[in-house]
Amino acid sequence: MKQQTCGELDFIERFLRRTSGYVAEKWESRHLVTVASKGDPADLLTEVDLTVQKRFADLLSQTYPHDVLVAEENGLDRVPDPSAERRVWVVDPIDGTYNFVRGMRPIFGISIAFLENGETRCAGVAFPLDNCCYLALRGGGAWCDGRPIRVSDIKKLNEACVEIDFSVMEDRRMFMERASDIMLRAGQIRCCGAAVGGICQVASGESEAYLHMTLHPWDYAAAQLIAEEAGGMATRLDGSPLRVFDGRQGVLISNGAVHREILSVIRP
Amino acid sequence: MKQQTCGELDFIERFLRRTSGYVAEKWESRHLVTVASKGDPADLLTEVDLTVQKRFADLLSQTYPHDVLVAEENGLDRVPDPSAERRVWVVDPIDGTYNFVRGMRPIFGISIAFLENGETRCAGVAFPLDNCCYLALRGGGAWCDGRPIRVSDIKKLNEACVEIDFSVMEDRRMFMERASDIMLRAGQIRCCGAAVGGICQVASGESEAYLHMTLHPWDYAAAQLIAEEAGGMATRLDGSPLRVFDGRQGVLISNGAVHREILSVIRP
Numbered sequence: 206m207k208q209q210t211c212g213e214l215d216f217i218e219r220f221l222r223r224t225s226g227y228v229a230e231k232w233e234s235r236h237l238v239t240v241a242s243k244g245d246p247a248d249l250l251t252e253v254d255l256t257v258q259k260r261f262a263d264l265l266s267q268t269y270p271h272d273v274l275v276a277e278e279n280g281l282d283r284v285p286d287p288s289a290e291r292r293v294w295v296v297d298p299i300d301g302t303y304n305f306v307r308g309m310r311p312i313f314g315i316s317i318a319f320l321e322n323g324e325t326r327c328a329g330v331a332f333p334l335d336n337c338c339y340l341a342l343r344g345g346g347a348w349c350d351g352r353p354i355r356v357s358d359i360k361k362l363n364e365a366c367v368e369i370d371f372s373v374m375e376d377r378r379m380f381m382e383r384a385s386d387i388m389l390r391a392g393q394i395r396c397c398g399a400a401v402g403g404i405c406q407v408a409s410g411e412s413e414a415y416l417h418m419t420l421h422p423w424d425y426a427a428a429q430l431i432a433e434e435a436g437g438m439a440t441r442l443d444g445s446p447l448r449v450f451d452g453r454q455g456v457l458i459s460n461g462a463v464h465r466e467i468l469s470v471i472r473p
Numbered sequence: 474m475k476q477q478t479c480g481e482l483d484f485i486e487r488f489l490r491r492t493s494g495y496v497a498e499k500w501e502s503r504h505l506v507t508v509a510s511k512g513d514p515a516d517l518l519t520e521v522d523l524t525v526q527k528r529f530a531d532l533l534s535q536t537y538p539h540d541v542l543v544a545e546e547n548g549l550d551r552v553p554d555p556s557a558e559r560r561v562w563v564v565d566p567i568d569g570t571y572n573f574v575r576g577m578r579p580i581f582g583i584s585i586a587f588l589e590n591g592e593t594r595c596a597g598v599a600f601p602l603d604n605c606c607y608l609a610l611r612g613g614g615a616w617c618d619g620r621p622i623r624v625s626d627i628k629k630l631n632e633a634c635v636e637i638d639f640s641v642m643e644d645r646r647m648f649m650e651r652a653s654d655i656m657l658r659a660g661q662i663r664c665c666g667a668a669v670g671g672i673c674q675v676a677s678g679e680s681e682a683y684l685h686m687t688l689h690p691w692d693y694a695a696a697q698l699i700a701e702e703a704g705g706m707a708t709r710l711d712g713s714p715l716r717v718f719d720g721r722q723g724v725l726i727s728n729g730a731v732h733r734e735i736l737s738v739i740r741p
Contacts, residue, residue: 303661307634307679309670310578310603335578363642366575371662374631378657389646393571394639396664402577411575 208353209345213319214327216268221315221331221338224257228315228333232305240306245373249302254278257298257315265294277423284450293320295449297423301399312402318426320449328427330401339405339431347408347434356436356460357410362470365413365463367391368403372419380418383442386470387416404428404458408435414459414467418442422449425456438464442471476621477613481587482595484536489583489599489606492525496583496601500573508574513641517570522546525566525583533562545691552718561588563717565691569667580670586694588717596695598669607673607699615676615702624704624728625678630738633681633731635659636671640687648686651710654738655684672696672726676703682727682735686710690717693724706732710739 210218231238231253239252258278265274269292273285276296285293294317299305301313311334318328330339339354341347347354359365367387372380388394395412397403401424403415408431415432417424426449429439439447442455457467478486499506499521507520526546533542537560541553544564553561562585567573569581579602586596597608607622609615615622627633635655640648656662663680665671669692671683676699683700685692694717697707707715710723725735 303634308663309600309665309674309677309679310580312578332577366571369664371656374658374660381653381656385649388639388649390642392642393666394664395576395666396637396662397577398661398663406577409577411577 208340208348208351209342211327211342214329214340214342217317217319217327217329218338218340220261220264220317221329224260224315225331225333225336225338228253228257228299229336232334235306238306248373249306250278251299251302251305253305254298254302258296261296261298261317275423277421282421282423284452287323287450291322294318295320295423295426297401300401300424304398312397312399314399314401314405316401316423316427318430318449320426323448323450325426325430325449328430330405330427330431332402339408341431341434343430343434345434347431349409354409354435356407356432357413358462359413359460360462362387362390362392362463362466364392366393366395367467368395368397368406368412368415370396370398370400370403370417372417376419383418383472384416386472387467390470400424401428404432407437407458407460408432410460413463414457416467417456419454420456421454425458429458432458437461440464440468442468443473444468476608476616476619477610479595479610482597482608482610485585485587485595485597486606486608488529488532488585489597492528492583493599493601493604493606496521496525496567497604500602503574506574516641517574518546519567519570519573521573522566522570526564529564529566529585543691545689550689550691552720555591555718559590562586563588563691563694565669568669568692572666580665580667582667582669582673584669584691584695586698586717588694591716591718593694593698593717596698598673598695598699600670607676609699609702611698611702613702615699617677622677622703624675624700625681626730627681627728628730630655630658630660630731630734632660634661634663635735636663636665636674636680636683638664638666638668638671638685640685644687651686651740652684654740655735658738668692669696672700675705675726675728676700678728681731682725684735685724687722688724689722693726697726700726705729708732708736710736711741712736
């Protein structure tokens, strides 16, 4: 299957490919990067997050000057007005900032989704340290560097690899209570600390499910489409559809085959 | 501080550097590697584990023909006789085999410890995908590729990054009960699925603690010395000394500064 595209997806890919090199270079000299905490000591912000977001904002205003940008940093973390704001871009300049700062083989990525009338049309996630780029076009498929990707066909939770995330500390107890049966029953559990990594691994068949209790739209908007176009399934934790701006936070994205079993053991 | 060495450490380093290339090559074509399950579907064994162990066994019998080998695979997973077996090598050919088979930026390593009269004298861990090698000599220090390494100085659990491991399924409930307060209180939690990765990250200051309820000697013998020589602390979960062949399984290895706080919240 040849990679399909559209103008917005080309725009995403060009930005991701161009910006990955900058992010990878900054990571190589990360001891020189300015790091600030956003309150919670684990919620970090670097100059690299801000620069990537600014570069995207500048390029967007040149290319699609009437479009709306929703992004994690700098006060752009808001819910768009669905009636007035038809074309919306949802960006996380670095998902996995803590990993950028620390970690042996860290996973972090740049996440960009383009929504039209509330629905994600196309999306891309770049992983700068691997110099690779996941892309998806609604109805057209999902690719990693031009190669079609597909979820795994593992069907049982006790044979599955499940990526979880413990969230910030104030949500930790709720997570442990609701997800304890998953932690008891999954074949393997991993926690890489970056939603884009957890979800894109589901999309490429390297794990079976990704679970998070408190995700923001910019954390999953792009990767959700990539996983769905790779044959996966995405819902809220009660099984209802996962929309980008419905104000809710729990996310389950899986290969589809283990989805029902995981939903059945998540506590309400 | 220049890297110090001894004959056995030179032997370890030469083996690790030579074997890393083979393992990295095999990983590149991992879809061709034969994988078997050792019972638990998550407990995998590949031809690469067996080949690395056999190469080490062959080289050991040429170089130190009277020494004893304890290793994860092929029936060598035994406790040596402390009175008769003075010089013992403890080897995990691939720690993190599941990660070798699956995962976006997987962490796995080759682990070799040399024990004399029951005490680890020198040790090495290689991470083939990063082409890097951690080494330690008791009383002489710890290095990554010749550069001295040092644990972090973060002192509070709520600012610490703690690497945990959920173990195989039969031990999962015990882990969740004993470690629940750590999961609630740690600043960041990661689960990379390879003890050598978790422990070497403590040694190099990239995280603050590593916790596992059911580790085998070959999983930690080498990395423990690396962490201790980098300024870290290693104990059982009740705070007693961590010895390689005492028949017990719980392991806490930290930067020292957060050790007491973690011990105080592990449930008995």
